[in-house]
Amino acid sequence: MLNPKLKLNPKLFNEDVESSSSRKGFGIGLAKAGEKNKNVVALCADLTESTQMHIFAEKFPDRFIQIGVAEQNLVTVASGMSAMGKIPFCASYAVFSPGRNWEQIRTTITYNDRPVKIVGSHTGVTVGPDGGSHQALEDIALMRVLPNIDVISPCDAIEAKKATLALVGSGKPAYLRLAREKSPVITTEDTSFNIGKANLLWIPDIGIAEVGIIVTGDLTYEALLSAKRLEEKGTKTKVLNLSSIKPLDEEAIITLAKETKAIVTVENHQKIGGMGSAVSEVLAREYPTLMEFIGIDDTYGQSGTPKELIEHYGLGVMGITSAVERILGKKKGD
Amino acid sequence: MSFLVTKKEIELKKKANEIRQSIIEMLYEAGSGHTAGSLGMADIFTLLYFHILKHNPKNPNWVERDRLILSNGHICPALYATMAHSGYFPMEELKTLRKFGSRLQGHPHREFMPWIENSSGPLGSGISQAIGMAIADRIDKKEDDRTIYCLVSDGELNEGNSWEAIMLAGKLKLKNILVIVDRNNIQIDGDTEEVMPLEPLTEKWKSFNWYVEEVDGHDFQDINNAVVKSRSVYDKPSVIIAHTIPGKGVKDFEDDYIWHGKVPNKEEMKMALKELQKN
Numbered sequence: 001m002l003n004p005k006l007k008l009n010p011k012l013f014n015e016d017v018e019s020s021s022s023r024k025g026f027g028i029g030l031a032k033a034g035e036k037n038k039n040v041v042a043l044c045a046d047l048t049e050s051t052q053m054h055i056f057a058e059k060f061p062d063r064f065i066q067i068g069v070a071e072q073n074l075v076t077v078a079s080g081m082s083a084m085g086k087i088p089f090c091a092s093y094a095v096f097s098p099g100r101n102w103e104q105i106r107t108t109i110t111y112n113d114r115p116v117k118i119v120g121s122h123t124g125v126t127v128g129p130d131g132g133s134h135q136a137l138e139d140i141a142l143m144r145v146l147p148n149i150d151v152i153s154p155c156d157a158i159e160a161k162k163a164t165l166a167l168v169g170s171g172k173p174a175y176l177r178l179a180r181e182k183s184p185v186i187t188t189e190d191t192s193f194n195i196g197k198a199n200l201l202w203i204p205d206i207g208i209a210e211v212g213i214i215v216t217g218d219l220t221y222e223a224l225l226s227a228k229r230l231e232e233k234g235t236k237t238k239v240l241n242l243s244s245i246k247p248l249d250e251e252a253i254i255t256l257a258k259e260t261k262a263i264v265t266v267e268n269h270q271k272i273g274g275m276g277s278a279v280s281e282v283l284a285r286e287y288p289t290l291m292e293f294i295g296i297d298d299t300y301g302q303s304g305t306p307k308e309l310i311e312h313y314g315l316g317v318m319g320i321t322s323a324v325e326r327i328l329g330k331k332k333g334d
Numbered sequence: 335m336s337f338l339v340t341k342k343e344i345e346l347k348k349k350a351n352e353i354r355q356s357i358i359e360m361l362y363e364a365g366s367g368h369t370a371g372s373l374g375m376a377d378i379f380t381l382l383y384f385h386i387l388k389h390n391p392k393n394p395n396w397v398e399r400d401r402l403i404l405s406n407g408h409i410c411p412a413l414y415a416t417m418a419h420s421g422y423f424p425m426e427e428l429k430t431l432r433k434f435g436s437r438l439q440g441h442p443h444r445e446f447m448p449w450i451e452n453s454s455g456p457l458g459s460g461i462s463q464a465i466g467m468a469i470a471d472r473i474d475k476k477e478d479d480r481t482i483y484c485l486v487s488d489g490e491l492n493e494g495n496s497w498e499a500i501m502l503a504g505k506l507k508l509k510n511i512l513v514i515v516d517r518n519n520i521q522i523d524g525d526t527e528e529v530m531p532l533e534p535l536t537e538k539w540k541s542f543n544w545y546v547e548e549v550d551g552h553d554f555q556d557i558n559n560a561v562v563k564s565r566s567v568y569d570k571p572s573v574i575i576a577h578t579i580p581g582k583g584v585k586d587f588e589d590d591y592i593w594h595g596k597v598p599n600k601e602e603m604k605m606a607l608k609e610l611q612k613n
Contacts, residue, residue, distance in 0.1 A: 041470075041473070062473060063473060065469060067498075067502060068498075068502070070498035070501075070502070072458075072459070072462070072494065072495040072498055073462050073495060073498035073499055073502060076462030076463055076466070076499070077462045077465050077466040077469065077499070078466060079452075079459075079466060080403075080462065080463035080464060080465060080466020080467040080468075080470070081466040081470045082466075083401075083451065083452070083463070083466070083467055083470075084466075084467050084470035084471060085470070086473070088466075103456055104456075104459050104495065107453065107455065107456045108452070108453070108462075108463060111443070111445075111453050112444055112453040113444060113445060113453075
C-alpha cells in the first residue's frame with residue numbers, strides 16, 4: 001500500500017489522476033524562489049519555455065539572463081554571478097548542460113566551490129520523438145562523479161518544485177534532473193522532501209517485504225504500479241524513492257537491503273554509472289545484496305512515444321515485475 | 335586608478351624587476367611550471383596590484399574591492415609573486431609553489447588560497463566568469479563602483495567558450511568589465527598564427543561590439559593610459575590587447591616558445607637573476 005505517513009496522492013491509481021512534468025514543477029518552484037529570495041537569478045541557453053524558466057523570466061526580467069545557444073558560457077557566467085552573492089539557476093537540456101559543458105562545471109563551479117544550480121531537462125528516453133541525440137542517459141553519471149555537488153532527481157512535479165526551493169538554501173553546487181513528459185503526480189504538498197533523504201513510498205500492508213525496489217525520477221510511477229500488481233499476485237515489496245542521488249541516504253538503502261535481501265533499481269538512465277551503481281557501491285561495501293538493474297543497457301535511445309520507448313527498453317511495469325520475479329528466483333535458489 | 339607620474343613609474347619598474355626575480359626563484363624551486371608567460375605578464379601584474387586595482391591586502395575579502403579574474407591559470411607564478419610583494423602572504427611562502435600542502439597550487443585553487451577570485455587552469459572560461467560578476471554588479475546597481483578585470487592569454491582565444499563570452503558582453507554592453515589579452519604570439523605548439531591564426535584580432539573584438547585599445551604590454555604609461563581611457567567608455571565592454579614579450583627580462587628566455595612550459599635549471603636561474611639584478 002502507499003505509505004500513509006507520506007500523505008501521497010490518494011487518487012494515484014485512479015484513471016483521472018492528475019499529471020504534470022517535473023520541468024513544470026521546477027518552473028513554478030523557481031518563480032516562487034524568486035519571490036522569496038532576491039538573490040535568485042536565472043540563466044537560460046535559448047530554451048526558456050522548454051525548461052519552464054519563462055515563468056521566472058516574465059516575472060523577474062531584470063534577474064533573467066538570456067545566454068543564447070552557448071552552454072559553456074551558461075554555466076561559467078553563472079559561476080561569476082555566484083561569486084558576487086547571486087544564487088544562479090541555469091537551465092538547458094541535459095544533453096547540452098551538463099553534457100557539453102562538463103569541464104566548465106567541474107572547474108568553475110564544483111572545484112571553484114560556487115553554489116550554482118545546474119538544471120538539466122529532457123532526461124531519459126521519455127523525451128520521445130526527438131530521438132536519441134536529445135535523450136540524456138548519462139547525466140547522473142557525469143554529475144555524481146564530481147566532488148562537491150548534490151544530485152537531485154525528483155519523482156514528480158511537486159517534488160521538483162520542493163527540490164528547487166530546497167536548493168536555493170543549500171549553499172552548494174547542485175544538479176537538478178528533470179523530465180520532459182507528464183507523469184502522474186505521486187506526492188502532495190504535505191509529503192516531506194529533504195536533500196539526502198529517501199522516502200519509502202510503498203510498503204506491504206502487513207509483514208516484511210521480499211524485494212526492495214529503489215527508483216528515481218519519472219519512472220517512479222511505473223515502480224509503484226509494479227508494486228501494486230505484484231501485491232495483487234502476492235509478492236510483497238517496498239518502493240524507495242531515491243530522489244536524492246547525492247548525498248545518498250545510505251541508511252535507508254542498507255535498511256531496505258537487510259529486510260529484503262534483494263534490490264531492484266529502476267532509472268531512466270544508463271545502467272553504467274547511474275543511480276543503481278550508486279546503490280550497489282553502498283551495498284557492496286556495507287551489506288552485499290543480490291541486485292537487478294533496470295535502466296538503459298549500454299546503448300542510445302531512439303524516436304518513439306514515451307510509452308513505446310519505456311516498453312522497448314524494459315523500463316515499465318513489465319520490465320520491473322519480471323526483474324522482481326527474476327531476483328526472487330535467485331534469492332530462493334541460494 | 336589615475337595617471338602615472340614619472341616617480342611612480344620608476345617605482346613600478348623596480349617592483350616588476352623584483353617580482354621577476356621572485357618568479358625565477360620560485361619556478362626553479364618548484365622544478366616545473368610556466369616561465370615565459372609569467373615573466374611576460376609581470377609588468378601588467380605590477381601595474382594592476384600597485385597602481386590600478388582597488389584592493390586591500392590586509393583585508394582581502396573587502397567587499398568593495400575590484401575583482402581580478404585570471405583566466406589562464408598557468409601563469410599563476412606571476413600572480414602569486416605579485417600578491418606576496420603586495421603583502422597578501424609572506425614572501426617565504428613563494429618557495430612552496432607546486433609543493434604538497436602548499437597554498438600555491440600548480441594552477442590556482444581557491445580552496446587552498448581563498449584570496450584569489452577564481453580557481454583556474456583549463457582555458458577559455460575566465461571572460462565568462464568576469465562577465466557573470468559584471469552582470470551581478472549591474473543587477474545590484476554597483477556598475478559604477480568597481481571594475482571587473484580579466485586577464486586572458488592569446489592562445490585561449492582558440493576556445494569557443496571565450497567567444498561565447500565576448501558575444502554576450504557585447505550584447506549586454508557591459509561597461510564595468512576590462513579584459514587584458516596577453517598578446518605574446520606563442521602557445522604550446524608554436525606561434526599562434528601558425529597553430530590557429532587570431533589576426534585580425536582587434537577587428538574581431540570590435541565586430542563583437544567591444545572598445546579596443548592596443549598597447550605595448552611593457553610600457554607602464556601606455557597600459558595605464560589605455561586603462562584610464564577604457565574606464566570612460568560607458569556603452570561597451572573594453573579590451574586591451576597588450577603586446578608582450580614572452581620571457582621578458584631575461585634575454586635567453588625571450589620570444590622562444592620552448593620556455594612556455596619549461597623552468598630554468600640552476601645555471602639558467604643564476605644567469606637570469608644576475609641579468610635582472612643589473613637593471
